[in-house]
Amino acid sequence: MIKIAPSILAADFSKLGEEVREVEAAGADWIHIDVMDGHFVPNISFGAVVMDAIRPLTNLPFDVHLMIENADRYIEDFAKAGADYITVHVEASPHLHRTIQLIRSFGVKPGVVLNPHTPVEAILPILEDIDLVLFMTVNPGFGGQKFIDSVVPKVEQLSKIIRDKGLSIDIEIDGGINEETIIPCAKAGANVFVAGSAIYSKPDRAAALQKIKKAGEEAIS
Numbered sequence: 001m002i003k004i005a006p007s008i009l010a011a012d013f014s015k016l017g018e019e020v021r022e023v024e025a026a027g028a029d030w031i032h033i034d035v036m037d038g039h040f041v042p043n044i045s046f047g048a049v050v051m052d053a054i055r056p057l058t059n060l061p062f063d064v065h066l067m068i069e070n071a072d073r074y075i076e077d078f079a080k081a082g083a084d085y086i087t088v089h090v091e092a093s094p095h096l097h098r099t100i101q102l103i104r105s106f107g108v109k110p111g112v113v114l115n116p117h118t119p120v121e122a123i124l125p126i127l128e129d130i131d132l133v134l135f136m137t138v139n140p141g142f143g144g145q146k147f148i149d150s151v152v153p154k155v156e157q158l159s160k161i162i163r164d165k166g167l168s169i170d171i172e173i174d175g176g177i178n179e180e181t182i183i184p185c186a187k188a189g190a191n192v193f194v195a196g197s198a199i200y201s202k203p204d205r206a207a208a209l210q211k212i213k214k215a216g217e218e219a220i221s
């Protein structure tokens with residue numbers, strides 16, 4: 001099953017509620033929420049207050065991608081604001097087990113994010129403790145960047161490890177996803193795809209979303 005998670009980073013913030021409702025009606029599976037602190041990444045987006053404001057507008061799972069330092073300090077806020085998944089960067093988490101346990105303690109599903117250059121080996125020790133692995137196919141901080149295809153073999157590598165261990169972990173891809181780049185990622189074993197500009201920059205968001213999803217489904221059929 002291919003899931004599409006539109007990234008609201010690419011939405012029109014002056015009408016964020018409508019933008020969320022529009023992608024839900026278009027067939028979105030999750031809503032992807034990019035939180036940036038201006039330290040771990042060179043950009044600032046929004047925090048738990050904004051997420052809290054849009055939480056009543058949809059029942060779709062909120063997939064919160066923390067691109068921040070000191071994530072432990074903010075996890076409770078995002079959990080209380082209605083996160084279903086919280087992912088933290090392995091590169092920004094010196095005490096990864098503790099952070100994962102903290103996320104789970106609030107009833108939220110924990111996940112780990114890898115930057116494009118970070119090897120899969122970095123997360124092997126915590127694989128049995130997480131629900132989601134997010135592979136960045138751009139360097140985090142901005143929407144609209146070019147897909148880095150050298151990440152695809154890492155997706156294949158992790159997918160095999162998950163299969164061999166009999167684990168149930170979603171593999172998500174984020175950065176430069178469109179109806180073409182989804183194909184190698186889906187074939188490599190990913191099942192959740194973040195798309196920002198490929199959906200929100202299009203006049204017909206529903207058509208754009210469905211085209212990406214169909215390309216992913218065809219790739220694995």
Ligand SMILES: O=C(CO)[C@@H](O)[C@H](O)COP(=O)(O)O
Nearest residue numbers: 140141142143144176196197
């Ligand atoms: O986390 C990030 C960027 O740091 C992503 O979620 C982007 O927002 C995806 O945008 P597109 O590459 O799809 O435009």
